[in-house]
Structure formats: structure tokens, C-alpha cells
Amino acid sequence: MxxxxxxxxxxxxxxxxxxxxxxxxxxxxxxxxxxxxxxxxxxxxxxxxxxxxxxxxxxxxxxxxxxxxxxDDRDMLERDPNAPVVGNPDGDVTVVEFFDYNCPYCRRAGEQVSAMLETEDNVRVVYREWPILGEGSVFAARAALASREQGKYEDFHKALMQARGRVDDRVVLQIAAGVGLDLDQLQADMDAPEVQAHIDTSMQLAQSLGFSGTPSFVVGSALAPGLIDADQLIEMIEAAREDL
Structure with missing residues (x-):
């Protein structure tokens, strides 16, 4: 029964x-x-x-x-050497963001993360590329991760987040050229095993945390699926500091 x-x-x-x-x-x-x-x-x-x-x-x-x-997964969430980090790499609080470049809410969330970082100089942000909205998203995520080899991840990430409409192979490569990436090297580096490893780990972590969509955040011991603004992020960061 x-x-x-x-x-x-x-x-x-x-x-x-x-x-x-x-x-x-x-x-x-x-x-x-x-x-x-x-x-x-x-x-x-x-x-x-x-x-x-x-x-x-x-x-x-x-x-x-x-x-x-x-x-169980905190160390992988916050200290994965294969995940991009922005903000203060030695910050006392870590914000983990799961996102997709074709998610309009992720683009708005990116603005809120940037606004938070303007006032918080002791926070590190770990980016988890989680491409769940089609082949264009997968191509964009792979390209972004590959751009690390040329030291352009943060600039490329911001440019992709500011794109209008859906990003696909053509749009991603246009944006890549616009931020000064060598396209031949970029496309070769997209096949590196660490690129796929990052995406696979993002999927595993998101599923184990019960996330069903993007954006989703982890701040200290708090899980926040969905779009949150800069003020909410700051409140969660302050709460995480109290638990240190």
C-alpha cells in the first residue's frame, strides 16, 4: 500500500x-x-x-x-581547486553560486553579486558553472572554464553575463574575441579534462544539495535557491560570520 x-x-x-x-x-x-x-x-x-x-x-x-x-561536501564546495574564485581569495566567508549563462535570473544575480563585492572586501565567491539550459549553455560554460588558461575568466564571465538574448557557439566566440581571447587556443582548451570535471562536479553538488535550478547559492550553512539581491547576500554573509 x-x-x-x-x-x-x-x-x-x-x-x-x-x-x-x-x-x-x-x-x-x-x-x-x-x-x-x-x-x-x-x-x-x-x-x-x-x-x-x-x-x-x-x-x-x-x-x-x-x-x-x-x-559532507563543504570542502569541495568552498575549496575546489578546479573552481574559479573572485573577490578576496583569502576572505573569511565563501559564497558559492551555481549559474547558467542562458538563465536571465542568473544575469540579474550576477549584478547583485558584483554589487555585494563593492561593499564586502573580505568575501570570496566561488563560481560553479552549471549549464542546464541547452547546448549553448554547455558551450558557454566550457569556453568560460577554458579561458582560465589565458587569465581571462573574470572578464569573460562578466561579458557573457551581460549578453542580450541566448548565447550559442557563435555569440560565445564573438564575446570571447571581444575580451581579447585567442580563439584557437580557447577552443582547444575547451576539451581539457578539468573543464568537464568541473561541470560534472557542479551537477553532482547541485543534486546532492537539492537544487533544481539556477541561480542557487550556498553561504556558510545557508542554502538559497533562486534569485537573491545584494542586501540579502550581505545578511547571509553576516550570519555566516557569526557562526565562525
Whole structure:
């Protein structure tokens, strides 16, 4: 019996047992199902109650799993040598951002991260390239990671985030040329194993943390899926400092 049906059956049995001294084990599974159906027909609000209970339980279990994953993966999240870092590399608080260059909310989030860094000089930001919005996103992420070999990651990242409309192979290479990247070297470096390793690790970390889309942030012990503004980021950073 599925969990929802089992919960409904329990409610039905409770109703019956109140009416008389009948042991639960005296009912067959088929009789329990019939009691559950009868209870639903007589009290349809039971369905919503059961759904709410199951949803709350699932959310609690997911949150607990995410917290456990955060503890297990903190070193990889904050200190992965294969992840780009901006801001103060020796900062006391680390902000981890998962993003996709074709995500409009990520572009807005990038502006908020930049605004935060203008006022916070003791924060390091770790970028996790998480291309989940198609082939153009994958090409952009690979190109951005490859640009590290030419020392242009931060400039290229900002330029990609400022692009209008979707980025694809052609747009990415145009932007790359605009920031002074050698395109032949860039495209060769895109096939480096560390490029794919970074993307694979981003996918693994995002899934284990329960993130389902971009942008998503980790600040200290806090998980923040979705777009947040600079003030919210600063509040989370200050809370993380209190926990140090």
C-alpha cells in the first residue's frame, strides 16, 4: 500500500475503532482499502490532510539530506581547486553560486553579486558553472572554464553575463574575441579534462544539495535557491560570520 493510502487507511481505522473495540489486525488489506475509500467519500478533506502531511514529511527529509550533504561536501564546495574564485581569495566567508549563462535570473544575480563585492572586501565567491539550459549553455560554460588558461575568466564571465538574448557557439566566440581571447587556443582548451570535471562536479553538488535550478547559492550553512539581491547576500554573509 502506498504511503498516502496507508495514512488514509489509518484515519479510517481510527474512526472505526472509536465506534467499537475492533483490533486493526482483524481487517484484511482489502477491507482496509474499502474503509479508506469510505472514509474519503464521507470526509474528502482527509485527502488534503494526508497530502499536507506527506508533503511536510518529504520537505523535512529533503532539508535534512541537503544539510547532511552540505556538511559532507563543504570542502569541495568552498575549496575546489578546479573552481574559479573572485573577490578576496583569502576572505573569511565563501559564497558559492551555481549559474547558467542562458538563465536571465542568473544575469540579474550576477549584478547583485558584483554589487555585494563593492561593499564586502573580505568575501570570496566561488563560481560553479552549471549549464542546464541547452547546448549553448554547455558551450558557454566550457569556453568560460577554458579561458582560465589565458587569465581571462573574470572578464569573460562578466561579458557573457551581460549578453542580450541566448548565447550559442557563435555569440560565445564573438564575446570571447571581444575580451581579447585567442580563439584557437580557447577552443582547444575547451576539451581539457578539468573543464568537464568541473561541470560534472557542479551537477553532482547541485543534486546532492537539492537544487533544481539556477541561480542557487550556498553561504556558510545557508542554502538559497533562486534569485537573491545584494542586501540579502550581505545578511547571509553576516550570519555566516557569526557562526565562525
Amino acid at each position: 502506498i504511503p498516502a493510502a496507508r495514512h488514509l487507511a489509518t484515519l479510517a481505522l481510527t474512526t472505526c475503532l472509536v465506534a467499537g473495540p475492533v483490533a486493526a489486525q482483524d481487517f484484511s488489506e482489502e477491507e482496509i482499502k474499502q474503509l479508506a475509500l469510505q472514509a474519503i467519500l464521507e470526509n474528502p478533506e482527509i485527502v488534503m490532510e494526508a497530502v499536507a502531511i506527506l508533503q511536510a514529511r518529504d520537505e523535512e527529509e529533503a532539508a535534512a539530506a541537503a544539510r547532511a550533504s552540505l556538511d
